[in-house]
Amino acid sequence: MASPTDYLLALDQGTSSSRSIVFDRSGRIVAMAQRELPQIYPQPGWVEHDPMEIWRGQLATARDALAKAGLKASDVRAIGITNQRETTVLWNRRTGQPVHHAIVWQDRRAEPLCAELRAQGMQAEIQRKTGLVIDAYFSATKLRWLLDEVPGLRAQAEAGELAFGTVDSWLIWQLTGGRVHATDVTNASRTMLFDVHRNAWDDELLAALDIPAALLPHVQPSSSLFGETDPALLGAALPIGGVAGDQQAALFGQACFDAGMAKNTYGTGCFLLMHTGERFQPSSNGLVVTSAAQLAPPFTGPGNARRGIQVQNGLTGAAPQYAMEGSVFVGGAVVQWLRDGLQAIKGSAEVQALAESVPDAGGVMMVPAFTGLGAPYWNADARGTITGLTRGTTVAHIARAALESIAYQSAALLSAMSRDVEAAGGASVAELRVDGGACVNDLLMQFQADLLGIPVVRPAVVETTALGAAFLAGLSSGVYAGTDELSALWKAERRFLPTLSRTQAEAAMARWEHAVRQATVA
Numbered sequence: 406m407a408s409p410t411d412y413l414l415a416l417d418q419g420t421s422s423s424r425s426i427v428f429d430r431s432g433r434i435v436a437m438a439q440r441e442l443p444q445i446y447p448q449p450g451w452v453e454h455d456p457m458e459i460w461r462g463q464l465a466t467a468r469d470a471l472a473k474a475g476l477k478a479s480d481v482r483a484i485g486i487t488n489q490r491e492t493t494v495l496w497n498r499r500t501g502q503p504v505h506h507a508i509v510w511q512d513r514r515a516e517p518l519c520a521e522l523r524a525q526g527m528q529a530e531i532q533r534k535t536g537l538v539i540d541a542y543f544s545a546t547k548l549r550w551l552l553d554e555v556p557g558l559r560a561q562a563e564a565g566e567l568a569f570g571t572v573d574s575w576l577i578w579q580l581t582g583g584r585v586h587a588t589d590v591t592n593a594s595r596t597m598l599f600d601v602h603r604n605a606w607d608d609e610l611l612a613a614l615d616i617p618a619a620l621l622p623h624v625q626p627s628s629s630l631f632g633e634t635d636p637a638l639l640g641a642a643l644p645i646g647g648v649a650g651d652q653q654a655a656l657f658g659q660a661c662f663d664a665g666m667a668k669n670t671y672g673t674g675c676f677l678l679m680h681t682g683e684r685f686q687p688s689s690n691g692l693v694v695t696s697a698a699q700l701a702p703p704f705t706g707p708g709n710a711r712r713g714i715q716v717q718n719g720l721t722g723a724a725p726q727y728a729m730e731g732s733v734f735v736g737g738a739v740v741q742w743l744r745d746g747l748q749a750i751k752g753s754a755e756v757q758a759l760a761e762s763v764p765d766a767g768g769v770m771m772v773p774a775f776t777g778l779g780a781p782y783w784n785a786d787a788r789g790t791i792t793g794l795t796r797g798t799t800v801a802h803i804a805r806a807a808l809e810s811i812a813y814q815s816a817a818l819l820s821a822m823s824r825d826v827e828a829a830g831g832a833s834v835a836e837l838r839v840d841g842g843a844c845v846n847d848l849l850m851q852f853q854a855d856l857l858g859i860p861v862v863r864p865a866v867v868e869t870t871a872l873g874a875a876f877l878a879g880l881s882s883g884v885y886a887g888t889d890e891l892s893a894l895w896k897a898e899r900r901f902l903p904t905l906s907r908t909q910a911e912a913a914m915a916r917w918e919h920a921v922r923q924a925t926v927a
């Protein structure tokens with residue numbers, strides 16, 4: 406029986422929904438609540454969220470989760486926040502009201518600004534300092550767009566009246582009743598304004614992008630005290646003890662704390678992250694380097710007498726930690742296409758049975774380059790192809806090829822990452838830990854292990870993003886003594902071991918690469 410003060414509340418604010426999960430100290434889910442988040446599409450290529458809907462929905466799920474768990478807020482030791490990254494919120498410091506809808510990470514409106522930065526020859530400096538490639542995905546050019554395009558905002562920003570934040574900052578601001586404007590290193594590392602070596606905002610990049618420093622949040626280690634919640638919101642003042650962007654939180658929740666440990670999240674797309682420890686490893690394959698979660702010492706000692714918490718300012722005690730990151734644009738989305746585009750299945754859950762009704766894909770190869778191909782191919786003009794069709798091909802073969810395409814793309818990504826890391830003498834990956842909706846598909850996981858030639862490991866708790874945020878909060882609030890304790894808590898539900906010989910796997914990857922070339926022929 407857990408002690409009443411050992412519960413941790415994770416707020417997981419994602420692109421399509423806001424969720425809150427109560428964990429006990431063993432990492433077991435006690436209760437969960439979820440609300441959908443409406444998407445706003447003002448014009449093609451633009452994606453927005455209403456920040457007040459984000460906040461209200463998130464708060465409602467936190468209250469619901471506590472009620473379902475039968476807990477009072479005072480039973481919870483600390484809150485952890487994890488969030489959709491890069492999404493850019495700008496609000497008025499006095500009123501706490503947003504001055505525009507949030508510009509979501511998927512939004513492409515800032516591409517012309519990115520083209521200007523590339524033309525100015527900024528790529529090398531940006532990659533050296535931030536680990537990123539210049540892209541409208543990251544927050545910097547979204548923020549610049551707001552200051553340039555929305556009348557009055559630049560003057561207000563320069564007068565110090567506005568606050569910028571990614572979604573974590575916005576939630577921290579609201580949760581603390583406007584007392585704290587902060588973010589963590591993982592979220593800061595997705596802005597394209599943050600020097601990941603010095604763990605600090607970069608004045609030269611701010612000047613180059615014409616962004617006033619007065620807008621920016623204070624940056625802290627991911628596991629550190631960010632502030633206490635306004636007691637009126639949840640019924641007690643709760644410390645916010647952990648914050649991380651969702652992909653880095655998932656890496657942490659998978660107990661990937663050391664160089665060479667990697668996780669892949671199988672969602673609409675796939676996000677693959679490999680921890681590289683204290684090594685900043687630039688890629689020659691178009692992958693990005695990002696800050697992994699960083700820890701400050703626990704908040705013990707003098708300070709908040711009730712909880713033994715000491716307010717932590719700055720980054721003292723947190724060593725920079727890095728990960729390489731790459732993403733597959735169309736992962737689980739290929740199953741949605743089978744359902745909605747091809748109408749081959751009625752629901753996503755049917756795909757495994759249909760794919761398993763044939764022994765293999767019968768030579769069919771699908772490259773779901775619906776929106777071009779990302780790392781390691783980087784071909785925006787590539788389009789989806791299905792090759793190897795014969796008179797005997799059935800829809801089952803196509804379904805199987807669709808599932809396999811998720812594994813092929815992830816394998817190509819991991820192999821590019823491994824090449825980068827191994828070329829620099831870093832540790833190679835011994836197993837791939839998996840999470841996200843499609844990781845329940847055994848056929849896909851087995852095929853992934855076959856291609857990679859290493860075990861693919863599915864954890865007992867697949868809510869690893871929220872678990873990572875809870876772990877971060879639990880470390881800083883003293884529920885856990887250290888990461889060794891977390892590694893011991895992390896449990897595998899199933900290990901998928903490779904069954905193909907390396908020769909067979911390499912031949913399969915060669916067929917995939919051949920199909921990719923066909924998809925990229927103009």
Ligand code: G3P
Binds near residue numbers: 418421
């Ligand atoms: O970088 C974007 C990523 O953080 C979004 O994740 O799970 O909200 O789609 P998700």
